[in-house]
Amino acid sequence: MMNNKETHPLFLVFMIMAMLALGKASIAETDTAIEETQVIKNVSPQEAHVLIEKNNKNPDFVILDVRTPEEFSEGHIEDAVNLDFYSDNFEEELEKLDKNKTYVTHCRSGSRSAKTLNLMKELGFKEAYNITGGIVQWESEGLPTTKE
16 A cells, blocks of 8 residues: 555556646647637738738739729739629629638728628638728829739
8 A cells, every 4th residue: 555655656657648648638729729710800001012022922822802893904903813792692702712822802992891801701711801991092002003
């Protein structure tokens, strides 16, 4: 029999194994929580421009213009993809997009793209940004657009 001053070696091994198992479980839980984290936020045109420049050749980065095709043709951010917020199947088309890519969305003044950002959050997109003030603010800050 053990007295209070002695600890059985098997007990120590058991305790160490239990602590290691608990540590691994909490690391796994942390990893899962990190994977489920969304980055959904508004950014200024300047912040968006930096993101766009930084991701210039990144195939997992999308500039999403949610204006009408007519608005889009008048001038847009280079390499932007147009998805008409007012189309009957807008939400369905949005839902088809790869939710693991990074998106910077905008419209004319920021209202439609803010709603789009909220919808993207609900649909489980991992990372999406909205340009505050839309293309109007973008252009007023002298940032480039194209008609191509």
